[in-house]
Amino acid sequence: MTKFVDNSSKTEFASLEKQKAAEDAPALSSAFRSFTPARIGLHKTGVSIATQECLAFQFAHARARDAVHAELQVPGLMQALQSILTVQSLPEPAILLLHSTAPDRQTYLQRPDMGRKLDISSLQRLVEIHRADKPFGLSIVIADGLSALAVERNSAALLTELFPLLYRTLPSLRVAPLCVVQQGRVAIGDEVARALSAELVIVLIGERPGLSSPDSLGVYITWLHPGKEEEIPASSEHTPAQIADADRNCISNIRSEGLCHAEAASRILYYIQEARLRKQTGTALKDPEPGHRYLGTAEST
Amino acid sequence: MEYSHILGGIRYGFSNLRDVMAKATPFRSGDALAEIAARSAEERVAAQYVLANIPLQHFLETPLISYETDEVSRLIFDTHDAAAFAPVSSLTVGEFRDWLLSDEATGELLSAIAPGVTPEIAAAVSKLMRVQDLILAAAKIRVVTQFRTSIGLRGRLSTRLQPNHPTDDAAGIAAAIFDGLLLGSGDAVIGINPVSDSPTAVKRLLAMIESFRNRFEVPTQSCVLAHITTQIAAIEQGAPLDLLFQSVAGTEAANRSFGISLSLLKEGQEAAQSLKRGGVCFDGSVGTNVMYFETGQGSALSANAHLGVDGLPVDQQTLEARAYAVARHFSPLLVNTVVGFIGPEYLYDGKQISRAGLEDHFCGKLLGLPMGCDICYTNHAEADQDDMDSLLTLLGTAGVNYIMGVPGADDVMLNYQSTSFHDANYLRRILGLRPAPEFEVWLASNHFSRLSLDASSPALLTGELLDRLLPA
Known part of the structure; x- marks a missing residue:
């Protein structure tokens, strides 16, 4: 570590006037605001942010807080998903509604472990469906996460783009029934996929709401390492092998003002193909390079 | 070493140094989630009494996380500087807090002992410190x-x-x-x-x-x-x-x-x-x-x-x-x-x-x-x-x-x-x-004046301005 005697206060830099140059500089031209959703070029008073800008921030914060605590509107979502599935073919039952062991939002926020586990009846339903002789190639899980709004607005639209890509590119892939999980976290997808004997799982989940994005959807792609369970020491029999974040790939910020559904679906397909090829996910798989021509997209067919 | 303290007529015992450290920590949800937080406010204070009486030297003999299986533990123990530690080596955690806040502990002295301080020692003493202590001691130290x-x-x-x-x-x-x-x-x-x-x-x-x-x-x-x-x-x-x-x-x-x-x-x-x-x-x-x-x-x-x-x-x-x-x-x-x-x-x-x-x-x-x-x-x-x-x-x-x-x-x-x-x-x-x-x-x-001028450009020019900043 560099260390030396601090004598800078005796140097020529002592003038506070210089710093005032920055404080007194003209505000950024408001024209720059069209290039980013970030809060740039805010009106100032002294060094502080002006009243109208402060109120706009408070409103956005209030909306994000409300999004965190909102409950998933299940009937609407199920209906939207059903309407996609009428034109796709999944084994019956095509959609399952499941629940984590976190009974409510307050518990969910403070006990992430409960949001990662299915409750008993949910687990039972999966076990009934699972047939060991016919494992699934892919399980798709939809979880409310930290924004039910994100799931309601984006999950059906994303799957509408993804299913045709999947069937065109990987026609023999066996897709498990869609699982909608209430009060679920990312890792609950691991338990769902294991119960269904699926080697790969993608989890569509409501991301932590930001001030300008209360409805942002994230997608996590995880290869399940089938067979690794045998290595778990006996002492941890109640906690299934935990998968590290570095072993997942993530696509973030899927919403109308962010990453569009078609582009997100192409990226998901890329990861699904890479994961199946290399039998792994995570930091070993790099993001597709810009300009990557996704297999299965219109340009390449 | 026995880790216990009698407080208000009740004897509080702790299983080991890890347990003392956990229970002496001011309450936070993560420790509750891990099920290691003190079970009562009094138990927390009892743990803080115990912690205050533990010699700093004891931390150098008692790894909280295995030396054999954890490379961070090995890094901590293998790079510990005994000479830098010497000025405070005889202190307990409580005495270390008093010393940190004393006028004797100047910024230069605190910088000099840094290679002799382990993370566990730093964490231990911080658990006995109030907000103003954390500010006062840190404000003495400059790291440039x-x-x-x-x-x-x-x-x-x-x-x-x-x-x-x-x-x-x-x-x-x-x-x-x-x-x-x-x-x-x-x-x-x-x-x-x-x-x-x-x-x-x-x-x-x-x-x-x-x-x-x-x-x-x-x-x-x-x-x-x-x-x-x-x-x-x-x-x-x-x-x-x-x-x-x-x-x-x-x-x-x-x-x-x-x-x-x-x-x-x-x-x-x-x-x-x-x-x-x-x-x-x-x-x-x-x-x-x-x-x-x-x-x-x-x-x-x-x-x-x-x-x-x-x-x-x-x-x-x-x-x-x-x-x-x-x-x-x-x-x-x-x-x-x-x-x-x-x-x-x-x-x-x-x-x-x-x-x-x-x-x-x-x-x-x-x-x-x-x-x-x-x-x-x-x-x-x-x-x-x-x-x-x-x-x-x-x-x-x-x-x-x-x-x-x-x-x-x-x-x-x-x-x-x-x-x-x-x-x-x-x-x-x-x-x-x-x-x-x-x-x-x-x-x-x-240079800053040029930036200010560009930043206040009329709307028509901003796109071109940003384009010029982007590498080909």
Whole structure:
């Protein structure tokens, strides 16, 4: 570590006037605001942010807080998903509604472990469906996460783009029934996929709401390492092998003002193909390079 | 050693040093989640009595996390400097607190003992300290690091300009850099959290900052906070990389969950140093600190990598301090805790976030690190901008090296709230703090005037202006 005697206060830099140059500089031209959703070029008073800008921030914060605590509107979502599935073919039952062991939002926020586990009846339903002789190639899980709004607005639209890509590119892939999980976290997808004997799982989940994005959807792609369970020491029999974040790939910020559904679906397909090829996910798989021509997209067919 | 104390006629016993440390920790949700927090307020105080009477020497003989199976433990024990430790080696934890707060413990003396302080010792004493103690002791210590600017000098406050964009759009990022520089932000680093973790994307963003920096001759350094392996790949592709970033944690297993190890960090540091991009700083020396680390309480628990030698969880604040041992080994330019980012399951509300931020800053400084802080919260925590203002002011008085400068405090890519360019100017004004000396000179230069002129361009010209900043 560099260390030396601090004598800078005796140097020529002592003038506070210089710093005032920055404080007194003209505000950024408001024209720059069209290039980013970030809060740039805010009106100032002294060094502080002006009243109208402060109120706009408070409103956005209030909306994000409300999004965190909102409950998933299940009937609407199920209906939207059903309407996609009428034109796709999944084994019956095509959609399952499941629940984590976190009974409510307050518990969910403070006990992430409960949001990662299915409750008993949910687990039972999966076990009934699972047939060991016919494992699934892919399980798709939809979880409310930290924004039910994100799931309601984006999950059906994303799957509408993804299913045709999947069937065109990987026609023999066996897709498990869609699982909608209430009060679920990312890792609950691991338990769902294991119960269904699926080697790969993608989890569509409501991301932590930001001030300008209360409805942002994230997608996590995880290869399940089938067979690794045998290595778990006996002492941890109640906690299934935990998968590290570095072993997942993530696509973030899927919403109308962010990453569009078609582009997100192409990226998901890329990861699904890479994961199946290399039998792994995570930091070993790099993001597709810009300009990557996704297999299965219109340009390449 | 027996760990027990009689308080109010009741004998409180603790199973081992890990248990004492956990139960002596001021309450936070992450320790409750790990089921190691004190079961009552009185039990917490009993644990603090026990902790106060434990000799510092005892920590050097009692690993909390296995030396054999954890490379962070090996790093801590193998690099411990007994000579530096000597002046305080006879003290108990309680006596160490008294000494830290005494007039005898000057800043120079505190810097001199840093290589003899282990993370566990720093964490232990912080558990006996109130907020004002954490501020008073930390404020004595200055840790100065250099690349193109000198960060951490007394009377100075630097900022990381964080111009994130939800789709890595170069023009959008450039617009935010304009805003930040115009408001005097960015003397610690211009650091982008990218959406895309690819070497080409990292290279493209680094080239964009480079172009901006050269155009206005801004004395600062750049960083794109992708995974370290991606940044190393970008270096191999010829990217103009100044600082190498990585998140680090306090156990080998937690670092593994981040996809890193000490040897990988070493490899990265050597790759970044080989570029020799540091500049001549105000005192004539050339900056050589190339690493930038971020940490945060709760990261080990969230990776299920938080267990001690007895198979039970180590408290999150001690694990956080151990991350600083990892950082210290690589002479970083910048280290900051991202204190409220992880969420309410680890730090529930503004009170817990504030104390954690001050603990992290104190422990980092005591260990000799150039500590900054991302003063922040998420929308699922019980906190708001008032809590951030309080912690910002407290950390300013504690002498924090740098804070974040996020447009309007709202990070539109990472979806959390931090501190704004304006917040930094509030703190500079209220405490009489100034930017890094090299940056301060630049603010009074013609280069800054040119930037101001461009920034107030009429609407028709802004697109062209941003295009010119983007590398071909």
